[in-house]
Amino acid sequence: MTKEFESRPNGPGQLKVFMRSREASLVLLIAILTAITTVLNPRFLSPQSLKDLMLNVSIIALLVLGQTIIILMRQIDLSISSIVGITAFLSGTLFIGHPGVPSVVVVLAATLAGLILGGVNAALIAWGKIPALITTLGTLYIFRGANYAWVHGRQINAVNVPGSFLAIGTATFMGVPILTWIVLILLVVVAIGLRQYGAGREYYAIGSNPNAAVLAGINVSWRIATGFLISGAIAGLAGALWLARFGTVDATAAEGIELGVITSTVVGGVAITGGVGTVVGAVLGALLLSVFSSTLVFLRVPSFWQQAFQGAMLLLAIAVDAYLAFRHALRSRVKWSHV
């Protein structure tokens, strides 16, 4: 017994902990990719190309913020692309129907609409006890179908949208697009929320062990509901920003982007089995995939390869996670056999 009182050497230092983290490997990968591409094509680091890269990644990264919360709880939200589509068109019709309406009002209206649609998911999953995969697959189609019915072949064009609103997607501050600033600020908010507030830790707890979460006194249904509400609201905001970025919106807007968002989140180290990962890692995952596809464009790789590469990246990320988990299990077992 006395030997157990001996103080154990302190754990690895903070720098070492960071170097071993998923975030560090992502940063490293992004740096390597950027370096290789720049050597092959120096225009890759031109201001215009960097701005394009930031704009391309911003909306995906924004949606990743919501998806991270969802996946941390061992849930999934497939319906986000349809919510983006509806709220993008809603934002456009608000500008057309009410000329001179302040952009802030439009953004808030889109966010509120997203919150309500997210509420549908929340109610079905948290209280209806329908698995999230099924619920959001259903609402993915329902929301998109309703959108088609409502849009009815119409289209929003850049001329219908005030220039001050479009500036969100074009203007820059300190060389960084306004759109990207908005995402960065929200990233900080969500990162702090998940790390520094009890509610944030409860998302981790639920994904890690739902039964233990109940025993700890967490209101699991409500906590899951808030996740889908946040994911919906973020998708609503993303819808308004989609309009600002592209100017043109029809019924097909944002179709299919949910898969890229989920891929980014998982590549960014948020375990699909819940409980593990950070929102910073997830956004780095989105950035990595974005840099990767730009690289392929700059290297003139045919575009159909891009999707294949993205899929390969996802499988690689999951394989790495599985390998790390296996190694960990092996280590614990070795410890056990020495008891």
Place this chain on the structure above:
Amino acid sequence: MSSEPTIELVDIYKSFGSTRVLEGVTLPLFPGEVHSLMGENGAGKSTLVKIMAGLHLADKGAVRMGGREVLFRSTAQAQHAGVSVIYQEPTLFRDLSIAENVFMHRQPKTRYGWIDYAEMNRAVSGHLRQLGVSLRPEDPVLGLSIADQQIVEIIKALTFEAKVLIMDEPTAALSLEEVKRLFEVTQRLRDRGVAIMFVSHRLEEVFAISQRITVMRDGQVVGSGPIAEWTTEEVIRKMVGRSLDALYPKEKVDPGEVILRVRNLRRAGVFKNISFEVRRGEIVGLAGLVGAGRSEVARAIFGIDPLDSGEVSVNGTHLRNHTAQDAMAAGIGFVPEDRQQQGLVMEMTATRNATLTVLPQVQRFGFVSREKERQIAAQWTERMRLKGHIDEPVNILSGGNQQKVVLAKWLATKPKMLIVDEPTRGVDVGAKSEVHRTLSQLAKNGMAIVMISSDLPEVIGMADRVLVMHEGKLTAELSRPEATEEAIMFAATGQTTSRIQSKESKNNPKSSS
């Protein structure tokens, strides 16, 4: 010891459906005292624990703390009142740190409303030091041993300033060294005036740590008093309440030829050097603590889990491929530990479940024939007196009846030998004795049976021979007269290997090898 109990259960009744689990149980826990609760599986201990933990409400009776009646509707209420429970398998968040696990849902906050990680780590660090445990509060729970996870649970209880600490079979999965540490921690808590309830099957431990013992049987308290009034024999007599032979009707059978022979089975990190034989008409008990590797050996013999090396032969035929198909073809039946997950399709009827292993026999023109299904199922379900309707989905049957369906399913394949893993876990007393009667009859009719069980009286009563495992190795082979509770426990905790050596040197005269 002290006069006023910290918590007292008074005349508690509890039923689940038509099964009465607790009947008028009264149990006081005193401050600064370790009170052991003993009883066979199914005596009602777990239900009693769950009532104190706030997971169940009693149908009748009262829980009193400090002389006042309390009502726990949730675990949170029980915890805040000062009652903490440590379960055999701790329920923790494996992805989060030790400190986060301790403070989940009630983290200390800084002035700005952020979580105060420094304070959290400081508090947990202090407890870890006091308990003499070399863990760091920032360590993730992932990878901690069960013993260390229990320490985390104990610290959680301490931060709730628990007045009552209930430990439900905490030592079942621990090594001897870990048990020693747990007891030191327990004694420290006792000295601080915590009322501790210790639920255990291990007599040696109970006598080492308790000041008071209560024995339950069939939902009632059958004896309670200070440790000085008890002897080991008295506790066992009260627990069992009737002679072993009446409860476990294993008929004497002269063992025939060797049916199953395994040689030097090894799977890295799980088990090694496993060799034994089972003969016709014999029931061989496989005893050991949870995690000793018993189920893993059984699963490897049946071909579900991989083997690194070793031989399995049935009736002299060597099984080469180690697949379940091979094992079944050779005549092995396997009744797994977890009925609901591995043994049954819960939504299907009993009839359909019972014939799943013999689908080709119930087909007519390639389609399943209901009539043939029923015929085949009835052969066994009737013999086992399966109560309830055999055309109802098995998820509405009682645990005992479900187990009979699993048995019927394997018996339909007409196996030469049967491996049963925890055949009576979670089964009521009546159904239990019927499962035992069935097994005994099967052995009499020439089947070879390997029975894995953690229920020591069951092993002692049913088995012709008992093999004991400890941490992946066979540590003893005991004949029926040698197989006492103490002898099995001794080997199961890895305290000797002398017995198995002496046994081998004696050279069993009936051995054909």
